[in-house]
Amino acid sequence: MATTKTDPKLALAANGGKKNKVYEGLTREQLIQAYRIMYTSRRIDDREILLKRQQKIFFQMSGAGHEAIGVAAGLALKPGYDWFYPYYRDRALCLALGAKPYDMFLQGVGAADDPSSGGRQMPSHWSYPRLNVVTQSSPTGSQILQAIGCAEAGRYFARRPQAAEVPVFPPESPLLAKDARPFDSAQGKNGAPASSIDYRQFHHVTFQGDEVTYVSLGDGTSSEGEFWEAMNAAALGKLPVIFCVEDNGYAISVPVEVQTAGGSISRLVSGFPNFHFEEVDGTDPGVSYAAFVRAARYCREGHGPAFIHAHVIRPYSHSLSDDERLYRPDSERERDAARDPVTRTQMFLLREGILDDKGINQLEKEVEAELQTAVDLALEALPAPPESVLKFVYSPDIDPTSSAFDTQPAAAPEPAVDGKKPAAKTMADLINSTLRDEMKRDERIVIFGEDVADVSREEYLKRKLVKGKGGVFKLTFGLQNEYGSDRVFNSPLAEAAIVGRATGMATRGLKPVVEIQFFDYIWPAMMQIRDELSVIRWRSNNGFSCPVVIRVAIGGYLTGGAIYHSQCGESVFTHIPGLRVVFPSNALDAAGLLRTAIRCDDPVLFLEHKRLYREAFGRAAYPGPEYMIPFGKAKVVQPGTDLTVITYGAVVPRALQAAQKLEREQGLKVELIDLRSLNPFDWETIAASVGKTNRALVAYEDTLSWGYGAEIAARIADQLFDRLDAPVRRVAAKDCFVPYQPILEDAILPQPSDLFLAMKELAEY
Ligand SMILES: Cc1ncc(C[n+]2csc(CCOP(=O)(O)OP(=O)(O)O)c2C)c(N)n1
Ligand SMILES: [Mg+2]
Numbered sequence: 118m119a120t121t122k123t124d125p126k127l128a129l130a131a132n133g134g135k136k137n138k139v140y141e142g143l144t145r146e147q148l149i150q151a152y153r154i155m156y157t158s159r160r161i162d163d164r165e166i167l168l169k170r171q172q173k174i175f176f177q178m179s180g181a182g183h184e185a186i187g188v189a190a191g192l193a194l195k196p197g198y199d200w201f202y203p204y205y206r207d208r209a210l211c212l213a214l215g216a217k218p219y220d221m222f223l224q225g226v227g228a229a230d231d232p233s234s235g236g237r238q239m240p241s242h243w244s245y246p247r248l249n250v251v252t253q254s255s256p257t258g259s260q261i262l263q264a265i266g267c268a269e270a271g272r273y274f275a276r277r278p279q280a281a282e283v284p285v286f287p288p289e290s291p292l293l294a295k296d297a298r299p300f301d302s303a304q305g306k307n308g309a310p311a312s313s314i315d316y317r318q319f320h321h322v323t324f325q326g327d328e329v330t331y332v333s334l335g336d337g338t339s340s341e342g343e344f345w346e347a348m349n350a351a352a353l354g355k356l357p358v359i360f361c362v363e364d365n366g367y368a369i370s371v372p373v374e375v376q377t378a379g380g381s382i383s384r385l386v387s388g389f390p391n392f393h394f395e396e397v398d399g400t401d402p403g404v405s406y407a408a409f410v411r412a413a414r415y416c417r418e419g420h421g422p423a424f425i426h427a428h429v430i431r432p433y434s435h436s437l438s439d440d441e442r443l444y445r446p447d448s449e450r451e452r453d454a455a456r457d458p459v460t461r462t463q464m465f466l467l468r469e470g471i472l473d474d475k476g477i478n479q480l481e482k483e484v485e486a487e488l489q490t491a492v493d494l495a496l497e498a499l500p501a502p503p504e505s506v507l508k509f510v511y512s513p514d515i516d517p518t519s520s521a522f523d524t525q526p527a528a529a530p531e532p533a534v535d536g537k538k539p540a541a542k543t544m545a546d547l548i549n550s551t552l553r554d555e556m557k558r559d560e561r562i563v564i565f566g567e568d569v570a571d572v573s574r575e576e577y578l579k580r581k582l583v584k585g586k587g588g589v590f591k592l593t594f595g596l597q598n599e600y601g602s603d604r605v606f607n608s609p610l611a612e613a614a615i616v617g618r619a620t621g622m623a624t625r626g627l628k629p630v631v632e633i634q635f636f637d638y639i640w641p642a643m644m645q646i647r648d649e650l651s652v653i654r655w656r657s658n659n660g661f662s663c664p665v666v667i668r669v670a671i672g673g674y675l676t677g678g679a680i681y682h683s684q685c686g687e688s689v690f691t692h693i694p695g696l697r698v699v700f701p702s703n704a705l706d707a708a709g710l711l712r713t714a715i716r717c718d719d720p721v722l723f724l725e726h727k728r729l730y731r732e733a734f735g736r737a738a739y740p741g742p743e744y745m746i747p748f749g750k751a752k753v754v755q756p757g758t759d760l761t762v763i764t765y766g767a768v769v770p771r772a773l774q775a776a777q778k779l780e781r782e783q784g785l786k787v788e789l790i791d792l793r794s795l796n797p798f799d800w801e802t803i804a805a806s807v808g809k810t811n812r813a814l815v816a817y818e819d820t821l822s823w824g825y826g827a828e829i830a831a832r833i834a835d836q837l838f839d840r841l842d843a844p845v846r847r848v849a850a851k852d853c854f855v856p857y858q859p860i861l862e863d864a865i866l867p868q869p870s871d872l873f874l875a876m877k878e879l880a881e882y
Contacts, residue, residue, distance in 0.1 A: 138469075141403035142410055145471045147192065149480070151213075151402045152462050152472075154191070155184035157484050158209040159459050161218055162433070164488055165225055165240065169437055173496060174225035177437040178241040180208030182400070182430035183363050185458035188213045189405030190331060190361060193413055196248040198325055200271070200625075202264040202332040203253060205241040206363055210333075214248045218488055222495035229501035235658035236501050244657045251624060252657035256648050257334070258341035261360075262614050263649065264332035265347050266621020266629075268356040273563065273603065273627060274324040280560035281322035281626065315716035316664050317561065319514045322626035327417040333361040337368020339382045342641075346614040348424075352389045353609070357416035359409070359423045363399060365431035370444040383426040391421030399427025400458035430456050509659040510694050512718035517697065518749040518797060522713045526705065527741025541736035544701070544729050547708040548592050548668075552630065554742035555715050556600050559628060562715065563604050564593055566615055566632030566668075570607045571597040589634055590670055590730055612638055616645040616667060620653070623663035623720075630715060636671035636724070637684045650720045651695035664721075666714045671700075672726040672767055672818060673850075673866050676859040682727075683855035683862070685766075685819035688828070690722050691796040697748055698796040700724040702769035703735025706793050709746030716745070726767045734770040749797035753806070757788035760880045761806040763829055764816040765792040768867060772816055775872035785880045795825060800832065807833055811842040812879050816872055821849035843882035848875045 140148060162179040169177040180187065183206040191213020194201075203210055208221070220232050227236035233244040233252070244252035251267065253260050274281045338344060339362055351358045362382050366373045374380040383396045393415040395408040405427060412423035430453040434441040441450070466472040472480065542550070556562045571585025571594065572578050578585060578598055587594025597605035608615050612633055619629035633639045639646075646667070654662040673683030691698050697719050701707040707725065714721040729735065754773060764772050769791045776787035788806045792798050807813045813833050815826035830845040848867050855865055 140469075141407040143192070143403055143406055145469075148402070148462075148466060148471055151185075151188045151192065151406075152466055153480055153484065154188045154209055154212045155402070155459050155462060156481060157218060157488070158184045158187070158212055160484060160488055161208060161221055164222075164492055166433075166437060168225060168492070174240065175227065176239045177225075178205045178239065179433045179436070180206045180241070181433045182365055182453070182458065183207070184209040185402040185462065186361065186363055186397075186399035186405045186427040186429055187211075189402050190333075190359075190409050193406055193409035194329065194331055196250075199249065199328050200264070200267050200330040201248070201250040202260040202267070202330065203243050203250065204257075204260065204333050204335065204338070204363075205253070206335070207243065207333055208241065211243050211245065211248075211250060214245070214250060216243070216245055216248065216250070217491070219491040219494060220245070222491050223498055226495050226498060227500055228495065228498035229505075230498055233658075233660075234656055237656050237658060242656075244660050246657075246660045252653055252661050254648055254652070254656065256644055257338040258343045259617070259644055259649050261332050261334060261347040262343050262350070262617025262645065263621035263624065264330045264358055265350045265354075265356060265614070266618035266623075267625055268330040268351075268358045268621075269354060269618060270622040270625035270627045271324045271328045271330070272356070273622075274322055274625070275326045276603065277560060281324065283317050283321070314515070315559070316512075316515060316628065316718040317559070317626070319512070319718055320626035320662075324625070327357075329357045329359055329413055329416040331359050331361065333363055335368060336362060336364035336366065336373050336382060337371060337376050340376055343613050343617065343644075346609070346611045347617075348386060348389055349609060349611070350614055350618065351422040352391045355391045355419070355421040357419070357422065359412050359416060359425060361425045361427060363427050363429050365429045367431055367435070369435045369439060370441075383424075386424055389424075393420065393423040394426075395423065396426040397428070399429040400456045400461060402458070402462055429458070430454075432457055509655045511697075512654070512662065512664070513659065515718040517713055517717035517719065518747050520747065522745045522747035523750070524709075524743055524745045526738070526744050539738065542704055542739055543731045543736055544704040544707045544725070545590065545592055545731055547704045547737065547739065548711060548725065549594060549596075550739055551708045551711045552593065552596060553599065555712060556596065556604065558742065559715070561626065561628045562630055563622065563627055564596060564630050564632070565606050565608045565619075567610055567634045568607060569593040569632050570602070570605055571595065573607045575602055588632065590727065592668070592725070592730075593632065612640075612642040613645050616642040616650060616665070619665040619667070620645060620650050620663045623665045624653070624661050628664070628666070628715060630666040630668065633667060633669045635682055636669050636686065637681045639669060646690070646696065646722075647693055651693045655695055662718065664718045666711075666721045666723055668711075668723045668725060670727045671724045672728055673855045673862065674728040674767055674818075676862065677857060678727075678855065678862075679857035680854045685817075685850070687724060687795055687819060688823065688825040691825060691828075695720065696796065697721040697794075698724065699748060699794045700726070700766045701793055702726070702729060702766055702791050703737065705735070705737035705740060705744075706746060706752070706791075708737075708740055709744050710748070710793060712743075712745045713748060717748075724766070728767050732770070746793070748794040749799050750794065751799035751802040752791045752793055753802065754789040754791050755787070757786035757810065759785045759787065759810060760812040760814065760876055761788045761790060761803070761810045762814045762816055762872075762876065763790045763792065763803055765795065766818055768816045768818050768872075771867065771869045772872050774869045775876055778869075778873055779876050779880070783877065783880070785877075787876055798829075803829065803833070804837060807837050808840050811840055812882070813837075813841070814846045814848060814875055814879050816848040816867060816875075818850055818866060820852045821847060822852050824849055843879055846875055846879050848872055
């Protein structure tokens with residue numbers, strides 16, 4: 118740990134103006150370049166403000182006051198080599214890395230050619246794949262955990278470079294979506310033909326042994342929980358991440374002393390181990406640059422992360438929608454203005470004799486001319502055609518509903534010599550064996566989450582002192598032992614961090630298969646799932662993607678699980694564009710769908726019903742290492758003629774029980790459909806069945822109202838109205854929580870008797 122404090126008064130002290138003089142590591146030429154970038158950045162803000170007032174652009178967010186720290190970071194780090202998770206004030210950083218003013222104006226007008234998002238995101242939401250500037254969003258702080266994952270991925274590939282290689286795939290695979298353009302398969306250097314195409318073909322990995330990841334945030338954003346989760350993860354992993362807090366003293370109208378206990382984020386974080394700390398005057402490009410150089414060196418040498426607390430100013434209001442005069446008196450604003458980085462740097466260049474009046478004027482004229490041309494061109498740029506807006510919600514390259522994912526289970530093994538059949542495997546067994554097989558096949562798979570490792574204290578495993586845990590439900594048992602602690606490891610108890618880190622890793626080409634221990638505790642990760650994981654491909658116009666698999670233990674019928682170990686809630690997630698959601702009801706489906714989830718190119722929420730993990734229902738023989746089921750294909754559990762029941766998960770065996778009773782007692786035949794995959798779902802199978810039986814019941818374990826069944830029922834009512842002989846019915850949990858007492862739990866969750874009654878009534882309607 119090291120701390121360097123810079124007295125702001127010493128900033129860029131006048132040094133006599135000698136020709137070969139170096140200022141805080143910057144040559145005179147570099148200082149001129151820094152000033153040019155800072156001035157350009159400020160003038161882009163001014164032009165955008167004007168354009169917004171003329172209603173030629175639709176939003177404006179300025180980087181004013183943050184130019185010096187941004188340019189310093191951009192000059193000290195390497196575009197296309199290091200990785201960048203900036204925030205909206207980092208205009209000068211992006212310019213210093215190589216983004217063009219024209220690029221920024223294109224985003225302002227929302228042009229099709231906007232390289233950050235193709236008109237999908239507000240201005241100042243940077244994304245430049247060629248520079249390793251990763252797409253950013255609007256939620257404050259959600260980028261920070263992804264930066265951690267990005268750094269972890271870089272280190273993983275540096276340690277296991279062979280994992281970065283792309284296997285040789287068959288040239289014409291039906292797995293590919295139309296128009297897909299995989300990387301040249303000649304890139305697969307290991308020579309082993311892969312058994313089928315998978316996401317790796319579309320995730321070309323680059324990494325550098327000494328790369329660093331930059332992430333920035335405002336002072337207010339340091340109050341977000343995700344910031345602290347990220348600091349902890351960076352310190353634990355000694356990761357090469359530079360955190361830059363750009364402290365302008367305000368979060369919209371909330372001043373720093375109300376935001377941060379004691380008023381100083383530096384003081385609060387000073388106890389984190391393994392960090393290099395800097396606190397600088399971020400309006401001074403020289404001292405800021407020197408701080409970044411020291412921080413980058415510390416990170417590149419592998420000592421750990423760095424933290425730069427940069428004091429900056431915010432000379433314009435928070436955004437064009439804000440008027441800071443409502444909460445900041447003139448006196449305070451004037452005090453800030455005296456530290457304006459653009460005018461200070463200009464004065465410094467003049468004082469040092471680096472540029473004279475004429476030189477400054479010339480430089481500024483050149484910048485103005487460049488901006489004028491860029492604005493003129495951008496105003497002529499066309500928006501993307503409206504019909505293109507649905508592009509890139511999902512991977513354009515791999516279609517997980519393709520029939521090529523429809524493979525048969527391997528032949529069941531022969532009975533043993535004693536004539537006994539091999540024991541059928543549970544869902545837990547087959548999820549475990551699928552993970553094991555896929556990890557063998559694909560070295561980019563990493564597994565982490567709470568308690569998923571066999572044992573964090575490796576020496577206990579090595580010395581065979583303990584057997585290992587492998588998850589609270591033991592689904593990942595033995596994987597760390599087999600594949601090593603860098604591929605299967607325990608995370609801190611922090612769900613946002615699990616998903617956020619996985620997202621950053623997947624952006625770099627890893628395939629994280631992470632576990633959320635209980636669905637009931639997925640909520641801290643909701644921001645990462647809803648606003649990051651699912652939307653990264655779309656918002657970056659396919660510039661970045663992050664096909665993570667999140668395995669989640671879900672559901673009730675546990676007799677004692679109570680409120681916080683029994684929740685469902687899948688419709689909250691099927692409501693999210695960009696996210697695939699699957700929910701198997703038996704061992705074989707779990708194996709086939711999990712393999713598809715891992716090999717496909719989209720983020721997948723893989724819901725595993727706890728009650729089904731070791732149930733006698735739905736056990737199966739091991740289907741081999743290539744068994745897959747396409748998404749969006751339902752299974753007809755039993756054919757019937759009198760009534761269609763559409764369901765999934767733990768309601769499948771309960772509905773089957775009810776249907777069998779109905780047939781026994783009334784001679785009525787239910788067609789029972791197990792959806793298996795909830796988004797996408799198999800409308801064709803539902804429509805064909807309801808078209809035949811003319812009666813539909815949707816059954817699900819989640820609470821009745823606003824649930825998954827509402828969408829199915831609405832679709833049937835909408836599109837099959839004239840085929841119906843009865844109203845569409847639903848059976849689901851009561852609109853309440855799941856209680857602890859088993860008798861009360863039974864009263865809440867749908868039981869076979871409820872299903873039987875509803876089926877009977879509907880069939881007789
Ligand atoms: C999670 C979240 N909450 C609230 C907002 C609305 N918001 C946008 S910027 C901002 C203030 C951020 O302040 P700070 O982190 O200090 O950055 P600054 O704008 O001062 O550079 C807020 C509250 C948001 N974008 N995201
Ligand atoms: Mg601020």
